[in-house]
Amino acid sequence: MLGVFGLIMPNRQPGRMPAAFAGGWLMAKILDPLKPERLDHLAVAVGCVLVTLLSIAASVLHGLSFFAGAR
Numbered sequence: 493m494l495g496v497f498g499l500i501m502p503n504r505q506p507g508r509m510p511a512a513f514a515g516g517w518l519m520a521k522i523l524d525p526l527k528p529e530r531l532d533h534l535a536v537a538v539g540c541v542l543v544t545l546l547s548i549a550a551s552v553l554h555g556l557s558f559f560a561g562a563r
Contacts, residue, residue, distance in 0.1 A: 523533055 523536060
């Protein structure tokens, strides 16, 4: 459904949809949910949590820079 939606929307970047599909397919192959949990599953999960926390911190610090400059 999202693939069709992406094709009919104006101003889209056509290279993003195949790249996102390929990335999702590759991660599904690497982290196969039908296999027993392995240490690499835990490592990828912890890495994703860390990247999420870093992005939230960067967003807050960037937002605070607007308030500091307004004084």
